[in-house]
Amino acid sequence: MHTPHDWITTPITADLLRGALEVEHTEHGVLPHRLPARARAQCADGQLAMAEAQPSGVRLAFRTRATAVELDALRTRRNYVGVPPRPDGVYDLLVDGRLAGQASVPGGNTLTIDMSSGSTEKQSGPPGTLRFTGLPEGGKDIEIWLPHNETTELVALRTDAPVEPVPDRGRRVWLHHGSSISHGSDAASPTAIWPALAASLGGVELINLGLAGSALLDPFTARAIRDTPADLISVKIGINLVNLDLMRLRAFTPAVHGFLDTVREGHPTAPLLVVSPILCPIHEDTPGPGAFDFDALSTGHLRFLAMGDPAERAGGKLTLRVIREELADIVARRAAEDPNLYYLDGRGLYGEDDFAELPLPDQLHPDAATHRRIGERFAELAFTGAFADRGD
Template identity: 65%
Template sequence: MSGWFDIPVSERTVRGAIELEETDSGTLPHRLPRWALEQVGDDRLSMSETQPAGVRIAFRSAATAVEVDVRATRVVYPGLPPRPVGLHDLLVDGRLVAQASAGTATTMSVDMATGRVDTEAGEMATLRFDGLPGRAEDIEVWLPHNETTEIVAIRADAAIEPVDLSGRRRWLHHGSSISQGSNAGSPSLTWPARTATATGVELTNLGFGGNALLDPCVARVMRDTPADLISVEIGINLVNADLMRLRAFGPAVHGFLDTIRDGHPDTPLTVVSSICCPIHEQTPGPGAFDLAALAVGEVRFRATGDPAETSAGKLTLQVIRDRLADIVAQRRRHDPALHHVNGLDLYGPADVAELPLPDALHPDAAGHRRIAERFGALAFGPGGPFAG
């Protein structure tokens, strides 16, 4: 295209991914390697890791216009309210200046009762961002946190150069759908993305919906990923999946942290417990859809366990928070770079009253903002484990 410059899709221009897969038509960012997915064998994790939370196209340019060709894949659940369409956020020197969505997408229709998946192929979509300043600035296009996105091509109407990352610290974070960005307004407004932009760190977000489950392969990926700062959010998925009991939980946490430490023995590492979630504070999982809410077109979740079973080792958020605090205190005797943030200090009971969880599980856009502000202050502020 005359007057336009093709931008190569590579690790120099696509940041926040673990791997870039070359497909027949473009490049698919992955947030976990294939070998890890094969070890877990879970379709939900395989879908979640291709939803590029925290992944962004980044370069420096005096462009006034940028175009990105993408192939999007969206998941729909017949009988449930439609899911939000994925947004692409354009940031200039850290400021959100424009947003766009793919006008067409491949759709995967998942029958919740039978598990059947019907796929309808969609076409490539071109996203165009006009009216940029036309002076040399850092330009980022944050890819959707909630839909699989294959990058076909990138163009700008001026030459580009890589962003200077010298002196920028690398933050590696793992967590649940809350870390991935469920119910956030857009990909640059998830709580990890907000925190990273505000503090000037380079984010790799390994937040996976329903899959912060202490999988050993995820710990090995973190062990082998370069990082200057590391955090892990632990709790909510273990409860709502009803995955393990207290006897297994403690050793699993120790093993997860031990593996990370094999590759990052002295890196500041922060364990973050779950934010307040009233349905699971004292009630074990598994979690389930609230059928009464679905009947009136709303998505809400409920806890189906029996609180009396906590005495037999079933996990609740209160049980996990207490155990995590003990584990961190125990390990800090020989690991002073290990730290703890109580999730209730990020979003507690008073926040639930002021900014209720709209589906009883995930914070809304205002909740993500609050969590980002508080984590930024607690972790990156003076005296915090990630203070500069």
């Protein structure tokens, strides 16, 4: 058992964090951001602010001989009126790349959201502490992956031996952008979200810009990707544009071109993979907007509905099928001048047979088992194809 004087407190600085594009100093500690301040300043949307501040794919990473680690953190979790509380956010401990422990932090803030009225109530609470003990002796790489679905302010890091940043292992960096499915939706833990699983199988370092409800071809997101060092890039486009009913086909095609043009300004030759939506039956041929199913909500279940009319496709409304066809055409036309641009049909990650076996519980988001399947499929398809390491 360690007494307080045994602990070494190490300041939490950017060189101990991976997967964050920026670190904000708060009254409590540091808050990792997945979009830079300049991007955040260009959009006042509360959904985006919540999503980018949830540290999906962000992890503390350091080398140490410590056998015990403590982390103080202040969480902000969300509850929905009428829906059973979400599970506590999970911290995954990796030792030399292998899962060695899991824990949650007590206390923290709670946002209670009433979806019928749109109101939000915040209840403040104190930081909590998680502790991992009994770690192997000797030098080792430690990663603590932060909860993908809880805003997390890091307050203090304590160990029983000094820590230092992990040296560069020469692994390629994969930057991925997508929707709540890429963010992690209903995955079991931060290393079990499909991009983290795929990154582990592909032997790459992940930067996850999966932003729940916010994969909307925003120019500031394209600039963030442009300005972030990366060896491999993927952008998963479609579902949020449909369920927000954000734009018509006339705007969609130039917006995709503009997004890809911006990314290419910073990464002119990196493998760039455009991924279309996975199967989502409610929106395959029915446009948005999407909406909460209040009948299901009245029974304590969270489900989504598609509220558009299939006939509106003739007027340019987007469906997933329309988006897949257009993305495939855009990539085919651009690939003539961009040999490192690739297309992946999202139904290859999760299609009709998968839906029959592993249906989407809320009609929109995959569950934990489906995250694993999508991660394994992506690794199989991308890291033997567009992202294959050709040694150059």
